[in-house]
Amino acid sequence: xxxxxxxxxxxxNASDTDEIINLMVLAYEDDEMWKYTFQKxxxxxxxxxxxxxxxxxxxxxxxxxxKISEKATGKMVAYTALQYPWTIRPLSPELKIALSSLDPLAxxxxxxxxxxxxxxxxxxxxxxxxxxxxxxxxxxxxxSIADEHQAxxxxxxxxxxxxxxxxxxxxxxxxxxxxxxRWGQEYDAEKAKYELLVREPKDLKTVDxxxx
Numbered sequence: 001x002x003x004x005x006x007x008x009x010x011x012x013n014a015s016d017t018d019e020i021i022n023l024m025v026l027a028y029e030d031d032e033m034w035k036y037t038f039q040k041x042x043x044x045x046x047x048x049x050x051x052x053x054x055x056x057x058x059x060x061x062x063x064x065x066x067k068i069s070e071k072a073t074g075k076m077v078a079y080t081a082l083q084y085p086w087t088i089r090p091l092s093p094e095l096k097i098a099l100s101s102l103d104p105l106a107x108x109x110x111x112x113x114x115x116x117x118x119x120x121x122x123x124x125x126x127x128x129x130x131x132x133x134x135x136x137x138x139x140x141x142x143x144s145i146a147d148e149h150q151a152x153x154x155x156x157x158x159x160x161x162x163x164x165x166x167x168x169x170x171x172x173x174x175x176x177x178x179x180x181x182r183w184g185q186e187y188d189a190e191k192a193k194y195e196l197l198v199r200e201p202k203d204l205k206t207v208d209x210x211x212x
Contacts (some may be wrong), residue, residue: 007068008068008071010066010067012065013065020079021054022047023077024124031160032158032159032188033187036187056098062091063083065081066079078137080139082145143169152198153170154196154198155196155199156194156196157170166197168199170197170199171198172196176196
């Protein structure tokens, strides 16, 4: 029996927002960047922090969220958010202005040219369900969508997810250093950095021709 047989992957919607934010808060508890930053912040404060950004961003027209739930309990155990290029899902001028205040990366030249799975929008798995292939499943699902549209995918990957993304076709093109030391804690400076990764789409026509 496949270890993923007990789970299902479907598109998430607005009614899943609270579960998504809860999952994000719990997934970040042992993250090198966030664990010291939030060590004195109670659960509700962390929930509210992530809710303020993600609840609005995930529901914009250029984003689709996907969730993995446990079939036996219905519990959401993993999720990701995929931003589509504006050539495929155009945003109104008003939403672009709103987005620029929410997401400082939104105006980068790379973003409109392809999909971007932003680490802040997230690919998150509950701690007790990690290392079971759920993050890889979400990534393969998004890769297939990118291949269908022949679009690049961009991701800012933390230390725990770098290996997974690279194993699934992503390559490093830069590094984002949040300078975590400014909070005065004993951070591991290297682990706190995010690697900026890109994946080129597979040529589905070539693959089909080869298989024939």
